[in-house]
Amino acid sequence: MSRRPVARRMYSRFRSAKFIFFMSLCNALVMLMNIVYMYNRGEVIQTKQEIIREVIRTVPCEEDTEKEHKAKVRVKYFGEEKQRHEEEETERELPLCTNKTEQDVECEISFSEFNYPLEINMTKLVSDYKRQGYVNEVIINKYTHIETIVPAKSCMYGDKKESQKNVFMIYLIKSTPTNYARRNAIRKSWADENKFPNIRLVFLMGIPERSALNDMVLAESKEFSDILQLDFIDTYYNLTLKAIGGIRWTAKNCPGAKFAVMGDDDYYVATDFMLSLLEHIHSFQPAGVYMGGLIHSAKPQRDRSAKWYISPADYPFNKYPPVIRGGTLVMSMDFVIDMNIVIPYTKPIRFDDVYFGIVAYKLGIKPMTEDRFAIRKVRYSDDEFRTVLSSHGYKRPFELKHAWRCHEIMQELARENSTKKTCW
Known part of the structure; x- marks a missing residue:
């Protein structure tokens, strides 16, 4: 067998491999663009197991003590006159x-x-x-x-x-x-x-x-x-x-x-x-x-x-x-x-x-x-998320849905008296 036909077959296979790789890369990019588009619109749908694996990762789950966290109320009142009028030591x-303020001077x-x-x-x-x-x-x-x-x-x-x-x-x-x-x-x-x-x-x-x-x-x-x-x-x-x-x-x-x-x-x-x-x-x-x-x-x-x-x-x-x-x-x-x-x-x-x-x-x-x-964003992976009442910064609908589903999963585990250390 001459070397020329063998070389041609090898070159043809190489071109086919390049073409397949290129098409696979294009398909992957299209899929990624669709996921990003759906993510921004809040339309990505995932199963409970996928959310647990991809989002919650190392969140400690609620145990029996969480029932006490839920019922425990730490209400504070603010009404002390000395607090109302305390002056901050800042410039x-x-x-x-x-009474002698100059005209046109803001005060x-x-x-x-x-x-x-x-x-x-x-x-x-x-x-x-x-x-x-x-x-x-x-x-x-x-x-x-x-x-x-x-x-x-x-x-x-x-x-x-x-x-x-x-x-x-x-x-x-x-x-x-x-x-x-x-x-x-x-x-x-x-x-x-x-x-x-x-x-x-x-x-x-x-x-x-x-x-x-x-x-x-x-x-x-x-x-x-x-x-x-x-x-x-x-x-x-x-x-x-x-x-x-x-x-x-x-x-x-x-x-x-x-x-x-x-x-x-x-x-x-x-x-x-x-x-x-x-x-x-x-x-x-x-x-x-x-x-x-x-x-x-x-x-x-x-x-x-x-x-x-x-x-x-x-x-x-x-x-x-x-x-x-x-x-x-x-x-x-x-x-x-x-x-x-x-x-x-x-x-x-x-x-x-x-x-x-x-x-x-x-x-x-x-x-x-x-x-x-909470006046900051409490993420699903934060320990504080287990008991937080409200949290700021959930601008992406996808994240907001995940937060709530994460909360539901954690409450379900608490009801089941789960002894797991993480949610997955």
């Missing part, structure tokens, strides 16, 4: 105002002289309003925005009309029109009304700038009946308008609920833990609850280029009142109703969590906090 961005007023308008007795205002249906004070914060889409759902649950009960808790989740995948992930995970029939879920949003997107919002509302839309453009600095709209709707339509939890759509919440906590709190303090991740010494940002900048003209004091972070804000329904009465008589501010903190301060409501309200 101030603006000087304190004095701040000490928080000890807090007198945010209207400077009246808000507790008495609420009492008078509830007794006679009106008050003589002048409204300084008139809410003119109308509801363009309302949730077509009842704040009752139960199979038969005569056995229906008021829902225990309502979620008011601030969202933007573009975040459909995130909203859908929430519906199918920690705020699933089929799994938790005594809760209700409502998404708060404004009007998108593109009309075509609003058509999608309308279609979504028809499908899920859980959107409350108000007639202002949906932007970050309209969050206070969005939050006030949610308070107004809830006070009118769900006054029988015990609690309202206002939050953001990039949060993970352990709803079963939240319900256990609130049931416990309701047993000893059914009213005046304003709770979540507490910031008790926040200062206004005076850097004009900062996202959270506020001018001394809009807020002249050198500190904010104690504030519960807006990502997960727990309110008893009496507080929601009282806020709805007081808001028209309280000067608005662009940051919703700060504004609610001001309203609570003027009503004399002491903030409560609990160690399990």
Whole structure:
């Protein structure tokens, strides 16, 4: 046999191998692109075993002691006057105002002289309003925005009309029109009304700038009946308008609920833990609850280029009142109703969590906090995830679904009294 035919056959096989390798590489790239696309849309579907292997990895599973973790409540109150007015030993961005302040020089007023308008007795205002249906004070914060889409759902649950009960808790989740995948992930995970029939879920949003997107919002509302839309453009600095709209709707339509939890759509919440906590709190303090991740010494940002900048003209004091972070804000329904009465008589501010903190301060409501309200992202692999109530930073719907399924798996193992050290 001559060497030439053998060489040709070898070359032909080499070309075939190259072609097969090239096609395999192309197929792998196409599959990878599809996975990334589905990941970003929150549509990757995996089995329980795959999630355990790929995501949870070395998470310690709940043992018998976890039952104690779930029932244990470490509520803290913040109301000490010395804490409210303690001064931080940091350099101030603006000087304190004095009687001899030069003209055109910006300055701040000490928080000890807090007198945010209207400077009246808000507790008495609420009492008078509830007794006679009106008050003589002048409204300084008139809410003119109308509801363009309302949730077509009842704040009752139960199979038969005569056995229906008021829902225990309502979620008011601030969202933007573009975040459909995130909203859908929430519906199918920690705020699933089929799994938790005594809760209700409502998404708060404004009007998108593109009309075509609003058509999608309308279609979504028809499908899920859980959107409350108000007639202002949906932007970050309209969050206070969005939050006030949610308070107004809830006070009118769900006054029988015990609690309202206002939050953001990039949060993970352990709803079963939240319900256990609130049931416990309701047993000893059914009213005046304003709770979540507490910031008790926040200062206004005076850097004009900062996202959270506020001018001394809009807020002249050198500190904010104690504030519960807006990502997960727990309110008893009496507080929601009282806020709805007081808001028209309280000067608005662009940051919703700060504004609610001001309203609570003027009503004399002491903030409560609990160690399990995480202000950072608690990952599935963190030991803290076993008991966390809420966690920030779940922007990808895929991650949010995984977090909830991980939580369910861990609870299932706990019920089975598993002695495993890991979840896989």
